[in-house]
Amino acid sequence: MEKIGIISLYGRFNYGNRLQNYATLKICEREGFAAESLTLNKKTSIRRDAKRAVKKILGRPEPPRLEETMDSRRLEAFDRFNELIPVRHFECIDRNIRDDYSHFIVGSDQVWNPRFFAYNEDWFFLRFAAREQRIALAPSIGVNELTHTQRVMVSRGVKGFPRLSVREEKGAELIRRYAGIDATVICDPTLVIPAEEWLKVADDRLTPSKPYVFTYLLGEGSAPRDVMEEASKRGSLPVIALSDREGRGELPAGPAEFLALIADASHVITDSFHAALFSSMFQVPLTVIRRGGGNSMFSRIETLAGILGIRDKIYGTPEFDLGRSSIYDKTRSAIASEREAFMSFFRGSFHA
Numbered sequence: 001m002e003k004i005g006i007i008s009l010y011g012r013f014n015y016g017n018r019l020q021n022y023a024t025l026k027i028c029e030r031e032g033f034a035a036e037s038l039t040l041n042k043k044t045s046i047r048r049d050a051k052r053a054v055k056k057i058l059g060r061p062e063p064p065r066l067e068e069t070m071d072s073r074r075l076e077a078f079d080r081f082n083e084l085i086p087v088r089h090f091e092c093i094d095r096n097i098r099d100d101y102s103h104f105i106v107g108s109d110q111v112w113n114p115r116f117f118a119y120n121e122d123w124f125f126l127r128f129a130a131r132e133q134r135i136a137l138a139p140s141i142g143v144n145e146l147t148h149t150q151r152v153m154v155s156r157g158v159k160g161f162p163r164l165s166v167r168e169e170k171g172a173e174l175i176r177r178y179a180g181i182d183a184t185v186i187c188d189p190t191l192v193i194p195a196e197e198w199l200k201v202a203d204d205r206l207t208p209s210k211p212y213v214f215t216y217l218l219g220e221g222s223a224p225r226d227v228m229e230e231a232s233k234r235g236s237l238p239v240i241a242l243s244d245r246e247g248r249g250e251l252p253a254g255p256a257e258f259l260a261l262i263a264d265a266s267h268v269i270t271d272s273f274h275a276a277l278f279s280s281m282f283q284v285p286l287t288v289i290r291r292g293g294g295n296s297m298f299s300r301i302e303t304l305a306g307i308l309g310i311r312d313k314i315y316g317t318p319e320f321d322l323g324r325s326s327i328y329d330k331t332r333s334a335i336a337s338e339r340e341a342f343m344s345f346f347r348g349s350f351h352a
Helices: 015-030 046-057 072-082 148-158 169-179 195-201 225-231 255-263 273-282 299-308 331-351
Strands: 003-007 034-040 087-090 103-106 134-136 213-216 239-242 267-270 286-288
Touching: 003 015, 015 034, 015 072, 015 255, 015 273, 072 255, 148 169, 169 299, 195 255, 195 273, 213 255, 225 267, 239 255, 255 273, 267 273, 273 286, 273 299, 273 331, 299 331
Parallel strands: 003 034, 003 103, 034 087, 103 134, 213 239, 213 267, 267 286
Antiparallel strands: none
């Protein structure tokens, strides 16, 4: 049995990250491959360490990692889910690693966001592997523009792949503009796993027995008042609020609990790509808002909305219609089409 190494972001705080990693693993297994997720302990970087030292001197030290601020019960919930994902840890890039795997997949998530691949370009662009071993499976750049230095790094990195796929139209546009290469836009791997399989993974231990509104907001914005009033039936339904920043009173939910909270909600209000995706897959009433604060990285959701025919669920757009929050008349066939396109790219990548 051929073995695949999956390289993505890794952690114990981001729901979408863990769910896409699990989905990629399951897709590989379904196609007859053995697969495991690979992690790399960051090597010392003179450039990175120098920047950190300067920030510290200037009184601007880096904030603590999210995992360091999270409730232990929430970390335990992430650990329970991570047990479903076989992992192999590397202290450094072993040049012999290519002999242990037939192919390597990088993706999905924001693995090509310069904020995350900085100082680890060899890892996230699979430079340690032979060209024919490299597969870019729905990676996301996650930003709307690149600096000159970032353009050079991304351009150099993507040119090492026999063929390319990305998760959003904006990423394909940036690659075309700065590397002169066409990348195929495919869906996130979480969309490829059927809803009924996700529901088998879901854990309802934290799910209320009575109707509720679920909000999952990652930016600085809040749910629009008119939407909240309508969704909560003028305040008669409780609101379950969750983020990845460990707010006061939040449930200690891991990825499995996250799925259940979405699936059983009366209405989901979110600025998250994956919360919007799973709401659409489970056909739960949905309102998407633009993420407040900093770079919204909204292009991923715009691509998803176009694919699934849910533009009328994006608050503040001309198409928005709160009365259609529960209507998914084109979504089922769209998901089927996206799954077919994803698997076509996946299978073709082994013969590039």
